[in-house]
Amino acid sequence: NANPRVSLLDAKKVEAVVSTQSTGNKKCEGSILLIRRVYNSYSTRMQEPPMYYEKGDYIETLTGNKVSRKSVLCGSMNIRLHGKTIIKPGAVIRGDLANVIVGRLSLIGDNTVIRPSYKRFKSGIAFFPLTIGDHVTIDEGSVVEAASIGSYVSIGKNCIISKRCIIKDCSSIPDNTILAADTVVPPFTEYRGAPGLFYQELQESWIEVQKEKTTSYYERFQAVQTQK
DSSP states (O other), X not given: OOOHHHHHHHHXXXXXXXXXXOTTOHHHHHHHHHHHXXXXXXXXXXXXXXXXXXXXXXXXXXXXXXXXXTSEEETGGGEEEOSSOEEOTTOEEETTTSOEEEOSSOEEOTTOEEOOOEEEETXXXXXXXXXXXXXXXXXXXXXXXXXXXXXXXXXXXXXEEOTTOEEOXXXXXXXXXXXXXXXXXOTTEEEETTTTEEEEEOOTTHXXXXXXXXXXXXXXXXXXXXXX
């Protein structure tokens, strides 16, 4: 990460070496696919311009979290951000219902709603804590009431993740997907549609792709101070 140009050069050298031994070898072919995806993500990262925001519009914590002043964090004492997470304008996190924990380098998009799930009992309603892992992206307009979301997960725009869903590590939920209550999404899978159903398996390289996506977004999301 410190020197993308060195990483690009090294990736191309490794690909050249591995490709000479890859004929008929699925393991080597998989390695080349991973190297190419990392190479492409580094190339994109070097070309993409910074995304500037007005410094006064966000609160930056000691651990690098960037929280929009136009977001709504209900029960903020019950909301824990582990560092370098971005909360965009209009996002609502309902920490007043139960604890909400968000891992490192995650993105909560514009106008999303993060709400702990619940279950009805004879004695009343019980809300359950919600945990979101590292390197997770939840795009604008989505509503999440999951029981838990693992790391390296991508949730697209205008998705509905219904009550008590469990989304395991390294999963993809594309735009406009609706997951029914109590759905369990296994690792390295993509669910899509309404209702959301299994669509395809994801490659092991998904981890590197999602990690690069969130890291790049955070580094390009830069504050500027407008002179008055």
